[in-house]
Amino acid sequence: MVSFRACLLAVFALVIVEAKHIDYSGHKVLSITPKSEADLEFLHKLRNDYSVDLWNEPRYSGIPVMTHLKPDLVDAVEQALTANKIDFDVAFHDLQTVIDSEKVMNAPSDASQAGAFDFGKYNEYDKVVALIESLAANNPSVAKLETVGKSYENRPIYNLKISSGKSDNKPAIMMECGVHAREWSSVATGAYLVNKLITQYGKDAQVTKLVDTYEFNVIVESNPDGYVYTWTNDRLWRKTRSRSSIDWLGVCRGADANRNFDIEHCGVGTSRKPCDEIYCGDRPFSENESRAIRDLMITLGSRIKAYFSIHAFSQLWMTPYGTTKKLPPNYTELSRVGQIGVAALSKKYGTQYSLGSIANIIYEAAGSSVDYAYVKQDIKIAYALELRDTGRYGFFLPQNQILPTCEETFDGLMASIEALQ
Numbered sequence: 001m002v003s004f005r006a007c008l009l010a011v012f013a014l015v016i017v018e019a020k021h022i023d024y025s026g027h028k029v030l031s032i033t034p035k036s037e038a039d040l041e042f043l044h045k046l047r048n049d050y051s052v053d054l055w056n057e058p059r060y061s062g063i064p065v066m067t068h069l070k071p072d073l074v075d076a077v078e079q080a081l082t083a084n085k086i087d088f089d090v091a092f093h094d095l096q097t098v099i100d101s102e103k104v105m106n107a108p109s110d111a112s113q114a115g116a117f118d119f120g121k122y123n124e125y126d127k128v129v130a131l132i133e134s135l136a137a138n139n140p141s142v143a144k145l146e147t148v149g150k151s152y153e154n155r156p157i158y159n160l161k162i163s164s165g166k167s168d169n170k171p172a173i174m175m176e177c178g179v180h181a182r183e184w185s186s187v188a189t190g191a192y193l194v195n196k197l198i199t200q201y202g203k204d205a206q207v208t209k210l211v212d213t214y215e216f217n218v219i220v221e222s223n224p225d226g227y228v229y230t231w232t233n234d235r236l237w238r239k240t241r242s243r244s245s246i247d248w249l250g251v252c253r254g255a256d257a258n259r260n261f262d263i264e265h266c267g268v269g270t271s272r273k274p275c276d277e278i279y280c281g282d283r284p285f286s287e288n289e290s291r292a293i294r295d296l297m298i299t300l301g302s303r304i305k306a307y308f309s310i311h312a313f314s315q316l317w318m319t320p321y322g323t324t325k326k327l328p329p330n331y332t333e334l335s336r337v338g339q340i341g342v343a344a345l346s347k348k349y350g351t352q353y354s355l356g357s358i359a360n361i362i363y364e365a366a367g368s369s370v371d372y373a374y375v376k377q378d379i380k381i382a383y384a385l386e387l388r389d390t391g392r393y394g395f396f397l398p399q400n401q402i403l404p405t406c407e408e409t410f411d412g413l414m415a416s417i418e419a420l421q
Contacts (some may be wrong), residue, residue: 022234024095026071029055031064031391032081032088039086043067046077053236055394056314057363064391066091068236091392098396099235105399119192120403122184125155125228128191128221132160139198142211148219148299149292152242155224157292159217162197167215171305173417174379176219176293176369179257181226181237182395183312185387185405190220190310192406193413206414214417217300223257223289236395240287244274255281258309259367260290263375264323267366280367293369297377305420306337306381307373308413313394314362314386315353317342317412320374322358322365330380331357333421337381340419345412349404351388353412358384381420385409 034040043058043065053068067088069077081088092098106121117123117131136145142164149157163170177190197216200207210216221227225241239254252275259270262284266272270280285291297304319334321327328334335355342353354361358370373379388397388405397405 020233022236024099024235025097026074027095028069028071028074028090029092029095029394030067030069030077030081030088031091032067032086033062033064034058034086035061037061039084042080042084042086050077052077056391059361059363066391066394068095091394092396102235102396117191117195119188119195119406121399122188122402123191124231125221125224128187129156129158131191132158132194132220135194135198136160139201142201143194143198148296149288151223151225152240152288153225155228157219157222157224157289159219159296160194161215161217162194162211163215164201164212170213170215170303172215172217172300172303173306173308174217174296174300174304174373175308175310175413176222177310178220178227179222179289179293179309179369180311181223181230181239182235183387184227184230184395185312185397185402186310187221187227188402189387189406189409190218192403193410194218194220196410206418210414210417214305215303217296219293219296222293226254238277239279240289242281242287244279245282247274251275252279255279255287256367257281257287257289257293258311258369259365260285260287261294261367261369261372261376263368263372264366267323269322269363269365270367278365284367290369294372297373297379302378304373304377304379306417307370307379307383309369309382309384310387310409311384312387313389313391313397315351315388315390316361316384316386317345317353317355318358318361318370318384318386319355320357320371320382322363322368322371325357325359325364327357327360328374334381334383337416337419338383341383341412341416344415345408348408348411351404351408362386383416385412 040058046052047054055066058065136143144161147156148159178187201211229237241254256278260281265284266280271278317338338355370382370384374382
């Protein structure tokens, strides 16, 4: 009986821990700039030996790495960086203060606008859903909303189909946003994109031509459970919210849906530990979210002309492969189309992106949607984009950068689609 009671208490304690709001008071974020291979190795050691949270991969000298430190590690890490003569700046002195400020920023500026969608701010899940529902309802000649799956917590995963006239035989463009929950700018960009494609049809020449030519299929929010959780409990949550069969205590929720596709599952750049942020899942397509994306790919089939997976951050336009540094056979064409997108993206605000394959430009990672699309579904124009910035604000873009990010990304995507042959 004592043992049973102890188990009940343990489970009860876990439920309380899981339900609480994560407070990041005293947490610090450094922007560390490695200058040598030794500096890069130092950063890897911080992550591997001390579970330091690196927001972007330490891959190249001269590229800042945003490094999130818990309070008990701040002094020791800063002293070690100074001792090793590694350059760093403080990006955020107190992470909770940044999160609190972001909440204020995203609040309606006027009580009468509480239900309105503001493209210059981040919007909660219900507002995102309300936007795409209204776009479809008010523009039935060019938009249709369909459910392509349900999340682990039973939220609909929506695809917004955008095209003029009968589109069953048109070439298709597929995009998915928000698969990593904390990457709010990805969702903001998806919302902006579908709104412009729909509301500017018949008004903007470029939009009209593309909507007449293609059938756009856009999943604005691919990971609704995780996105909701970032607003209610933990701003830095990345994964889905599923439960793993190998985590018998139920302590560690979710898997990385972008490591869960059936392409070298649980291979390079992933983890088999359910508590890790890059946990690949119990099996390929164990996650409802990755299955929904896969099922839409299969439904659209050979009509898919190009596939885009939108992420943040690092300002990268990436081709397959993530599993190997070997370049894909049609890399010349991928590079040509991608470079047109990169050039168009830079025109409005001067934002500079780098172009290359996933494994060569950011990190090796198995199980991604882009590699699965390219290899398993034979979609030969497939890209992953990492939006602003390169390591100053990371997941916390200031308000004056949200709309520009959406605008420039739209320009780059449309230019690349126009360049398709």
